[in-house]
Amino acid sequence: xxxxxxxxxxxxxxxxxxxxxxxxxxxxxxxxxxxxxxxxxxxxxxxxxxxxxxxxxxxxxxxxxxxxxxxxxxxxxxxxxxxxxxxxxxxxxxxxxxxxxxxxxxxxxxxxxxx
Amino acid sequence: xxxxxxxxxxxxxxxxxxxxxxxxxxxxxxxxxxxxxxxxxxxxxxxxxxxxxxxxxxxxxxxxxxxxxxxxxxxxxxxxxxxxxxxxxxxxxxxxxxxxxxxxxxxxxxxxxxxx
Numbered sequence: 001x002x003x004x005x006x007x008x009x010x011x012x013x014x015x016x017x018x019x020x021x022x023x024x025x026x027x028x029x030x031x032x033x034x035x036x037x038x039x040x041x042x043x044x045x046x047x048x049x050x051x052x053x054x055x056x057x058x059x060x061x062x063x064x065x066x067x068x069x070x071x072x073x074x075x076x077x078x079x080x081x082x083x084x085x086x087x088x089x090x091x092x093x094x095x096x097x098x099x100x101x102x103x104x105x106x107x108x109x110x111x112x113x114x115x
Numbered sequence: 116x117x118x119x120x121x122x123x124x125x126x127x128x129x130x131x132x133x134x135x136x137x138x139x140x141x142x143x144x145x146x147x148x149x150x151x152x153x154x155x156x157x158x159x160x161x162x163x164x165x166x167x168x169x170x171x172x173x174x175x176x177x178x179x180x181x182x183x184x185x186x187x188x189x190x191x192x193x194x195x196x197x198x199x200x201x202x203x204x205x206x207x208x209x210x211x212x213x214x215x216x217x218x219x220x221x222x223x224x225x226x227x228x229x230x231x
Contacts (some may be wrong), residue, residue, distance in 0.1 A: 036222075041225075041227075042224050042225065043119075043121075043208050043210075043222040043223050043224040043225045044159070044208065044210075044222040045222070046219060046221075049219070089158065089159070102149070102161060102164065103149075103161075103220060105158045105159050106158060107157065107158045108156075108157070108158050110156070
């Protein structure tokens with residue numbers, strides 16, 4: 001089946017530090033990959049996405065590159081801010097017959113950025 | 116654009132009562148809506164997929180008689196937790212997908228249900 005594995009948190013960084021959150025996946029086909037962010041008490045917001053190998057998704061200083069050879073989609077940011085403190089979810093979408101576009105989520109990684 | 120709302124944002128109910136949670140797509144038509152459950156510090160668990168005008172498809176282990184889902188229009192889906200018990204306390208999140216948006220789901224802000 002399909003699955004997403006994220007590095008376990010929590011991750012605590014100082015402001016302006018470099019961030020990497022690892023994400024690897026297992027899929028029976030050729031998925032699209034996503035990073036979602038969840039701020040405290042809120043739903044999920046799409047942060048970035050990539051739909052094919054070697055695509056780089058980017059948004060708000062965050063980047064992730066779809067690496068088919070390593071089945072990875074690691075999230076990076078060069079300089080984190082306190083406002084980036086949130087839970088980050090890696091997810092994949094694999095459309096198969098009869099599927100209604102179901103997302104498979106990783107376990108989430110809590111990021112705390114200290115001033 | 117692509118805003119999804121949920122109501123209520125928080126609800127407290129007594130054990131044995133039923134609670135209805137609404138999920139609305141405010142500026143687009145959603146042929147498919149998804150309902151998730153999230154436990155503290157855990158990931159989202161897909162409960163069911165609902166398509167407008169048809170019965171919802173429930174994930175394995177989710178009781179369809181307990182979690183009633185209705186998707187009566189292209190902008191509204193409801194989740195009713197029937198005969199709620201304390202173990203049903205959780206954060207419920209819905210998402211909606213546009214008819215042609217096969218890649219992206221738009222998530223609601225979530226509903227915190229507490230059953231006492």
